Amino acid sequence: MSNGKSSVGSDTTTRAGAPAHRPLRVALLGCGVVGGEVVRLLHEQAEDLTARIGAPIEIAGIAVRRPQRDRGGLPVPAAIFTTDPLGLVKRDDVDIVIEVVGGIEPARTWLVEALRSGKSVVTANKALLAEDGATLHAAAAEGGADLYYEAAVAGAIPLLRPLRESLHGDRITRVTGIVNGTTNFILSKMCTTGAGFSEALDEATALGYAEADPTADVEGFDAAAKAAILASLAFHTRVTAADVYREGITEVTAADVASAAAMGCVVKLLCIADRTADGGVTARVHPAMIPTSHPLASVGDAFNAVFVEAEAAGQLMFYGRGAGGAPTASAVLGDVVAVARNRISGTVSRGESSYADLRVQPMGEVVTRYHISLDVADKAGVLAAVAGVFAQHAVSISTVKQSGRGNDAVLVIVTHAATDAALAATVAELRSMDMVREVASVMRVES
Amino acid sequence: MSNGKSSVGSDTTTRAGAPAHRPLRVALLGCGVVGGEVVRLLHEQAEDLTARIGAPIEIAGIAVRRPQRDRGGLPVPAAIFTTDPLGLVKRDDVDIVIEVVGGIEPARTWLVEALRSGKSVVTANKALLAEDGATLHAAAAEGGADLYYEAAVAGAIPLLRPLRESLHGDRITRVTGIVNGTTNFILSKMCTTGAGFSEALDEATALGYAEADPTADVEGFDAAAKAAILASLAFHTRVTAADVYREGITEVTAADVASAAAMGCVVKLLCIADRTADGGVTARVHPAMIPTSHPLASVGDAFNAVFVEAEAAGQLMFYGRGAGGAPTASAVLGDVVAVARNRISGTVSRGESSYADLRVQPMGEVVTRYHISLDVADKAGVLAAVAGVFAQHAVSISTVKQSGRGNDAVLVIVTHAATDAALAATVAELRSMDMVREVASVMRVES
Numbered sequence: 047m048s049n050g051k052s053s054v055g056s057d058t059t060t061r062a063g064a065p066a067h068r069p070l071r072v073a074l075l076g077c078g079v080v081g082g083e084v085v086r087l088l089h090e091q092a093e094d095l096t097a098r099i100g101a102p103i104e105i106a107g108i109a110v111r112r113p114q115r116d117r118g119g120l121p122v123p124a125a126i127f128t129t130d131p132l133g134l135v136k137r138d139d140v141d142i143v144i145e146v147v148g149g150i151e152p153a154r155t156w157l158v159e160a161l162r163s164g165k166s167v168v169t170a171n172k173a174l175l176a177e178d179g180a181t182l183h184a185a186a187a188e189g190g191a192d193l194y195y196e197a198a199v200a201g202a203i204p205l206l207r208p209l210r211e212s213l214h215g216d217r218i219t220r221v222t223g224i225v226n227g228t229t230n231f232i233l234s235k236m237c238t239t240g241a242g243f244s245e246a247l248d249e250a251t252a253l254g255y256a257e258a259d260p261t262a263d264v265e266g267f268d269a270a271a272k273a274a275i276l277a278s279l280a281f282h283t284r285v286t287a288a289d290v291y292r293e294g295i296t297e298v299t300a301a302d303v304a305s306a307a308a309m310g311c312v313v314k315l316l317c318i319a320d321r322t323a324d325g326g327v328t329a330r331v332h333p334a335m336i337p338t339s340h341p342l343a344s345v346g347d348a349f350n351a352v353f354v355e356a357e358a359a360g361q362l363m364f365y366g367r368g369a370g371g372a373p374t375a376s377a378v379l380g381d382v383v384a385v386a387r388n389r390i391s392g393t394v395s396r397g398e399s400s401y402a403d404l405r406v407q408p409m410g411e412v413v414t415r416y417h418i419s420l421d422v423a424d425k426a427g428v429l430a431a432v433a434g435v436f437a438q439h440a441v442s443i444s445t446v447k448q449s450g451r452g453n454d455a456v457l458v459i460v461t462h463a464a465t466d467a468a469l470a471a472t473v474a475e476l477r478s479m480d481m482v483r484e485v486a487s488v489m490r491v492e493s
Numbered sequence: 494m495s496n497g498k499s500s501v502g503s504d505t506t507t508r509a510g511a512p513a514h515r516p517l518r519v520a521l522l523g524c525g526v527v528g529g530e531v532v533r534l535l536h537e538q539a540e541d542l543t544a545r546i547g548a549p550i551e552i553a554g555i556a557v558r559r560p561q562r563d564r565g566g567l568p569v570p571a572a573i574f575t576t577d578p579l580g581l582v583k584r585d586d587v588d589i590v591i592e593v594v595g596g597i598e599p600a601r602t603w604l605v606e607a608l609r610s611g612k613s614v615v616t617a618n619k620a621l622l623a624e625d626g627a628t629l630h631a632a633a634a635e636g637g638a639d640l641y642y643e644a645a646v647a648g649a650i651p652l653l654r655p656l657r658e659s660l661h662g663d664r665i666t667r668v669t670g671i672v673n674g675t676t677n678f679i680l681s682k683m684c685t686t687g688a689g690f691s692e693a694l695d696e697a698t699a700l701g702y703a704e705a706d707p708t709a710d711v712e713g714f715d716a717a718a719k720a721a722i723l724a725s726l727a728f729h730t731r732v733t734a735a736d737v738y739r740e741g742i743t744e745v746t747a748a749d750v751a752s753a754a755a756m757g758c759v760v761k762l763l764c765i766a767d768r769t770a771d772g773g774v775t776a777r778v779h780p781a782m783i784p785t786s787h788p789l790a791s792v793g794d795a796f797n798a799v800f801v802e803a804e805a806a807g808q809l810m811f812y813g814r815g816a817g818g819a820p821t822a823s824a825v826l827g828d829v830v831a832v833a834r835n836r837i838s839g840t841v842s843r844g845e846s847s848y849a850d851l852r853v854q855p856m857g858e859v860v861t862r863y864h865i866s867l868d869v870a871d872k873a874g875v876l877a878a879v880a881g882v883f884a885q886h887a888v889s890i891s892t893v894k895q896s897g898r899g900n901d902a903v904l905v906i907v908t909h910a911a912t913d914a915a916l917a918a919t920v921a922e923l924r925s926m927d928m929v930r931e932v933a934s935v936m937r938v939e940s
Contacts, residue, residue: 087805091664097848098661098729196659202806204651204659212643212651214545215826217538282544341812344791358534358823359649362813365788366806376805379662393840401544 067101067390072382073140073165074108075131075156076147080170080197081108082117083375084144089121095379099386103142107134135160142385144378145169146197150177161185161193166385168378170197176271176287179278183398192394194381199272200225200350202373203366204380209279209354210399216356218280220320222492225272227348227368228263229295229315231255233303233333234346237312242300255348265294269317269331276352277319277329282402285319285329291409293332302333302487305419305458311335312343316492326405328412334490335417410467415444417460419487420476424455428481432457435479439472440464454483460491514548514837519829520587520612521555522578522603523594527617527644528555529564530822531591536568542826546833550589554581582607589832591825592616593644597624608632608640613832615825617644623718623734626725630845639841641828646719647672647797649820650813651827656726656801657846663803665727667767669939672719674795674815675710676742676762678702680750680780681793684759689747702795712741716764716778723799724766724776729849732766732776738856740779749780749934752866752905758782759790763939773852775859781937782864857914862891864907866934867923871902875928879904882926886919887911901930907938 072088074081088095088103096102105122109131113124128134135143135156143160147153148171157174160167162185169175175182175198186193196206200223209218224230228250235246247264250256262268270292277285295315306313314336319329336343341363345351350368355361367373388394422428429448436443442462449456461469477485519535521528535542535550543549552569556578560571575581582590582603590607594600595618604621607614609632616622622629622645633640643653647670656665671677675697682693694711697703709715717737724732742762753760761783766776783790788810792798797815802808814820835841869875876895883890889909896903908916924932 083805087662091662094664094729094849095662098846202803203809204655207654207659208651211831212654212827213823214830215534215538215542215828216823217541282541356649356823358530358819358826360814360817360820362650362811364809364811366809370807372805373807376660376663376803379805380659381662383661384658387843391840393838396834399545402541 069102069104070099070141070386070389071104071106071139072142072144073106073134073137075134075143075145075153077108077110077117078146079371080146080374080378082120083371084146084378085120085122087375087379095383098383100390101386103382103386106137106140109134131156132159135165136163140165141389142166142168142382144382145171146378147171148173150174154178154181157182158185161191162189164189164191166192166194166389168194168381168385170195170374170378172198172268172271172275176274179275179286179398180284187397190394192385192388193397194385195275196381197374197377199275200352200364201366201368201370202376203350203352203364203368205352205364206275206279208364209276213354213356213359216358218321218354218356220355221276221280221318221352222342223272223276223317223350223352224314224342224345225317225350225352225368226263226269226315227350228256228260229269230345230350231348232264233295233298233313233315236298236300236303237307240300240303243296243298264296266292266315266331269315273317273319273329273331276317277327278400280319281321281327281404282399283327283404283406284400285327285406289329289406291330291332291412295333298333299487301419302489305417305487306335306489309335309417309460311337311491313489314342318492322407322411322413326407328407330409330412332490334492336492340493410465410470412466413463414466414469415461415463415491416469416473417458417487417489417491418473418476418485420457420459420482421484421486422455422457423481423483424450424453425481428455429457431479431481432459432476435475436461436472439468439475441468441472516549516551517546517588517833517836518551518553518586519589519591520553520581520584522581522590522592522600524555524557524564525593526818527593527821527825529567530818531593531825532567532569534822534826542830546830547837548833550829550833553584553587556581578603579606582612583610587612588836589613589615589829591829592618593825594618595620597621601625601628604629605632608638609636611636611638613639613641613836615641615828615832617642617821617825619645619715619718619722623721626722626733626845627731634844637841639832639835640844641832642722643828644821644824646722647799647811648813648815648817649823650797650799650811650815652799652811653722653726655811656723660801660803660806663805665768665801665803667802668723668727668765668799669789670719670723670764670797670799671761671789671792672764672797672799672815673710673716673762674797675703675707676716677792677797678795679711680742680745680760680762683745683747683750684754687747687751690743690745711743713739713762713778716762720764720766720776720778723764724774725847727766728768728774728851729846730774730851730853731847732774732853736776736853738777738779738859742780745780746934748866749936752864752934753782753936756782756864756907758784758938760936761789765939769854769858773854775854777856777859779937781939783939787940857912857917859913860910861913861916862908862910862938863916863920864905864934864936864938865920865923865932867904867906867929868931868933869902869904870928870930871897871900872928875902876904878926878928879906879923882922883908883919886915886922888915888919
C-alpha cells in the first residue's frame with residue numbers, strides 16, 4: 047500500500063492512488079490483555095487501517111511495568127517497551143496516546159499531559175472518567191485535542207458514539223443497562239441453577255469471569271462508573287461516580303431469585319439513568335427484578351446490553367460483549383481510527399457537552415416499585431397492620447400474596463411506584479414490628 | 494465558531510454564553526409523515542439543538558407537491574412551502590438539504606445539485622442510495638459536502654454510524670438483519686397465530702403496517718436496498734441493489750411456519766451480508782428459518798434488529814423501531830446535528846469507503862442449509878431414491894424425519910451447508926421425480 051517511506055514524514059499514496067498522510071504514531075500505555083490485543087489488531091489489520099485512515103499507524107512506544115515479561119510473541123521489537131510512561135507521552139513523535147492501564151493516578155497525570163500538549167487520547171479508563179472526567183475534558187479543550195473513550199462502557203458495543211452523536215437530534219429519557227459482565231454471569235447462574243451468591247461467584251472465578259478480588263464488580267463500583275459516564279452523555283449534564291447511588295449484588299439470595307421467578311421476573315444488576323418528571327436526572331446501580339418479557343431479561347452470561355429510550359426514536363437496544371481483550375481492543379481501535387482521521391483533516395470532535403446542567407436527584411427522590419417478602423406471625427390482624435404501615439407512608443400496594451407455613455405466614459407484597467425514601471421508611475418500620483418475624487427479601491422492581 | 498456573516502443571521506450566544514455561529518438554514522424536500530416530524534422536532538427541540546450544534550437551525554423552505562394540504566398545524570408559516578424543490582435546493586441561503594421524498598428521480602437530480610454546490614445532504618432515500626449511491630458519493634466528493642443517511646436503514650436505530658465509524662478498527666464478517674417492519678409484522682403474526690400470508694397481510698394493512706400496495710415490502714425490494722447499503726458499509730465495497738439476491742415472503746405458507754416450529758425455529762425475512770471463505774462478499778434477502786434461541790428470533794411485530802459479527806468485537810446486536818415518522822425523524826435530526834457541526838468547524842466527514850472492492854458473489858455460490866418438506870408415496874425405496882438425489886448433488890443430509898399419512902408419507906429433510914446452486918439443483922430434481930408427489934416446502938435455514 048505504501049511506497050518510498052524513508053522516515054516518519056514523507057508522503058505516500060494509498061491503494062486508490064490518492065496522496066496519503068505521513069504515518070501517525072501511537073503511544074500505548076499498558077500492555078495487558080487489552081493492550082496486547084490492541085498491538086495484535088494494529089499489526090493484523092494494518093493494511094485495512096491504513097486505507098480507512100488515509101495513513102499508516104505506527105507504534106512509537108509501549109509503556110509497561112515489566113518490559114521483560116513474556117507477552118506471547120507480540121509483533122513488536124523489544125526496544126519498543128519503556129518503563130517511563132510520562133516520558134513516552136511527552137515525546138514529540140507521538141500523535142495519539144492509548145491508555146489501557148486504568149485507575150485514577152498516575153493515569154490522570156499522563157492523559158492530562160497528553161491532552162494539554164494537543165495529543166489525541168483514546169482511553170478505556172472508566173474509573174478516571176467517572177471520578178474526574180471534568181479534568182480530562184478541560185485538558186482536551188485546552189490542548190485542542192480529541193478525547194475518546196468508547197471502550198470505557200460496554201466494551202465492544204458501539205454505544206457512546208450513538209449517544210454522543212446519533213441521538214443528538216432527540217431527547218433521551220432513560221438509559222437502562224446491564225454493563226457489568228461479572229455480575230451478569232453470577233446472577234444468570236443464580237437464576238438458571240438456583241445457586242446462592244457465593245456458589246455462583248466461585249464458578250465465575252473458576253471460569254475467569256471474576257477477578258481474584260471481585261469487589262469492584264460485585265459491589266457495583268464498576269457499573270456505577272459506567273452509569274456516571276452514560277448519564278453524562280445522555281443528559282448533557284456532568285454526572286460523577288459520587289452522584290450515582292450504588293448497591294451491589296452480594297446481598298442477593300437464592301430466595302430473592304426464587305421470589306422473582308414466582309412473579310415472572312429475573313434479577314439483574316441494572317444501571318439506570320433517567321430524566322425525572324421535575325426536570326432532574328437520576329443515576330443509580332442496584333439489583334432489580336425485571337419481567338422475563340423485558341429485552342434485558344434474556345441477556346445472559348457475561349454479555350452486556352443497554353436499553354435506551356428517547357422521545358422520538360422510541361426504544362433502542364445495544365447488545366454485545368462488555369469485556370475481554372479483543373472486544374475492548376475493537377472499541378479502542380475504532381476510536382483510534384476516528385482520532386487519526388481528525389488529525390489528518392486537522393479537526394477535533396466536539397468535546398464535553400454539559401450545557402443542560404440538570405440537577406442530579408438523590409436516591410430518596412427516585413420513584414421505583416418494591417418487592418417485599420415478609421415472614422409474619424399467622425394470626426388475625428397481621429395483614430391489616432402491615433398494610434397500615436404502607437398506607438402511613440403513602441405507599442400504594444399493587445399485589446399481596448399470603449401463604450401459611452405452620453405458625454408463620456409468608457407475605458409477598460409488590461408496591462406501586464413511590465419514592466425510594468417512602469419505600470425505605472416503610473421497610474424500616476416493618477422491620478421494627480413484633481409480628482414481622484423477618485423481612486426476608488427487599489428488592490426494587492423495574493419494568 | 495465564525496462570526497460576521499451578515500446575510501442570514503446576526504451573532505447570538507448559546508445558553509452557556511459562548512459566542513454562537515450564524516443560524517444554519519435547512520431546505521426540507523418532502524413533508525409527509527417523516528417530514529412533518531422533522532419540522533415538529535426542529536421546533537420542539539430548538540433550544541437543545543442550538544446548544545448541541547452551536548448555532549440555531551432555521552427552515553429556509555419546504556418543497557411539497559400540494560402546499561395547500563392540511564398538515565395538522567405544523568409550526569411554520571404557509572409562505573415557507575414551495576412547489577419548486579430544485580429552486581429551493583439552489584438557493585444561496587440553504588446550508589443543508591434534507592430529502593424525505595424517496596424514489597430515484599427526481600430525488601437524484603435534487604441531491605446531486607445540492608452536493609455539487611457544497612450543500613450538506615441528509616437523506617432517508619434507501620432506494621436511491623442502493624441503486625445509484627455512487628453518483629451521490631461522487632457529487633459529495635466533487636462539492637466537498639457531507640452525505641449522511643442514517644435514516645435509510647433501520648429507522649431510528651443508530652446503525653450506519655457504528656458501521657461507518659465505531660467498527661472501523663475491526664473486521665466485520667457478517668451482518669444479519671431484520672430490516673423491514675411490515676414483513677416482520679406479517680411473519681410474527683403467522684408464527685404466533687398460525688395464520689396464512691394473505692390473512693396476516695390483511696391484518697398488517699388494517700393496522701397501517703402495510704401500504705395499500707405492499708409490493709416493495711413483501712417482495713423484499715425494501716430489504717434488498719438496505720442490504721446493499723449495509724454490505725457496502727460493512728465491507729468497504731460498492732454493493733448495489735442489483736447485486737443483492739432477493740426473495741420475498743409471498744410464498745411463505747402456514748405449513749412452512751409450522752415446519753419451522755416443529756424444529757424449534759421461526760421464519761424471518763433476513764437480510765444477510767457476509768464475507769466468504771474465498772475473500773468475496775454476498776448480499777441477499779430471503780425468508781429463512783432461524784432457531785428460537787437466536788437473538789433475532791424474538792424480534793417481534795414491526796421492530797427491526799441487526800446482528801453484526803466482527804472478528805474482535807464478536808457478536809453485536811442493534812434493536813429498535815425501523816420505521817414510523819418520529820423514529821425516522823430522530824435519525825434524520827441526528828444526522829442534521831452532525832453535518833451542521835461539520836459546517837461550523839469547516840470540515841467534511843470521510844466519504845464513501847470502497848477501497849476493499851471485494852467481489853460480490855452470485856447467489857449460487859452462497860453456502861446455506863435447506864429445510865425441505867416432501868409429500869412422497871409411502872412405499873419401499875422412496876427414501877433411498879430421495880437420499881440418492883441429494884448425494885448426486887453432493888449435498889449432505891443432516892436430519893430426516895419420515896411420517897406416514899395413508900398411502901403417502903411426509904419426508905422432512907434438513908441439509909448440511911452446501912452451495913445454493915447445489916441445493917437448488919437438488920430441489921429441482923426432486924420436483925421431477927414420480928414418487929415425489931409434492932415439494933411442499935423449501936426454505937433456507939440460518940443459524
